[in-house]
Amino acid sequence: MKLTSRSKVVSNKEQSFSESLYLPGIIKGMSITLSHLFKRRATVKYPDELRPMAGVYRGQHVLKRDDIGAERCTACGLCAVACPAEAITMESAERKKGEEGMYREEKYARIYEINMLRCIFCGLCEEACPKEAIFLTDKIVDTEYEREDFIYGKDKLVEKMTARIDVTKRQTKEVIEFKKLPGLKHNELFDGKSLNKGKKH
Numbered sequence: 001m002k003l004t005s006r007s008k009v010v011s012n013k014e015q016s017f018s019e020s021l022y023l024p025g026i027i028k029g030m031s032i033t034l035s036h037l038f039k040r041r042a043t044v045k046y047p048d049e050l051r052p053m054a055g056v057y058r059g060q061h062v063l064k065r066d067d068i069g070a071e072r073c074t075a076c077g078l079c080a081v082a083c084p085a086e087a088i089t090m091e092s093a094e095r096k097k098g099e100e101g102m103y104r105e106e107k108y109a110r111i112y113e114i115n116m117l118r119c120i121f122c123g124l125c126e127e128a129c130p131k132e133a134i135f136l137t138d139k140i141v142d143t144e145y146e147r148e149d150f151i152y153g154k155d156k157l158v159e160k161m162t163a164r165i166d167v168t169k170r171q172t173k174e175v176i177e178f179k180k181l182p183g184l185k186h187n188e189l190f191d192g193k194s195l196n197k198g199k200k201h
């Protein structure tokens with residue numbers, strides 16, 4: 001019974017004299033190699049050379065800070081629930097008095113980890129987040145030698161104050177419109193003492 005149309009009948013015939021010299025095979029192989037010398041290269045010299053990326057490319061995550069530098073994440077866990085790869089884990093803690101400039105909400109993520117080996121960069125965590133705290137960026141995740149190095153903690157995920165990351169292109173029109181709505185405390189700036197009414201970010 002023939003199970004596939006791609007099967008080939010194997011020949012057991014004796015090698016001819018020219019075949020036993022391997023010359024035709026070598027010449028054929030070299031001609032293929034030579035023909036590639038004159039073709040356009042299919043590879044780039046990464047990381048010196050980068051391929052153009054699509055505007056919708058989703059790479060390494062960032063946990064955003066607000067304008068005054070407070071972490072936006074409130075450890076609600078919605079990103080972890082939305083994640084189809086179960087790549088996100090976190091542990092929450094309560095903000096103490098005097099930490100208002102560090103954490104935007106009364107609850108914050110003491111530990112926040114993403115397993116980059118599990119992540120499929122679908123962006124569902126970004127969509128699920130009600131605090132605009134997590135975004136995917138166009139940064140390619142670094143290669144590592146050890147598996148545990150792919151577990152990214154807050155040290156790698158939280159945005160650095162000295163290297164802010166622009167995510168405006170990833171914010172949908174709906175989110176931008178939502179931020180303009182009056183009366184929503186959700187996006188009001190904290191000025192160190194109280195919510196700064198009217199000023200949004």
Ligand code: SF4
Binds near residue numbers: 079084086114124
């Ligand atoms: S991008 Fe997708 S797979 Fe990766 S952490 Fe977010 S929800 Fe999970």
Ligand code: SF4
Binds near residue numbers: 080
């Ligand atoms: S990143 Fe957003 S969705 Fe995830 S725990 Fe923080 S606030 Fe919640």
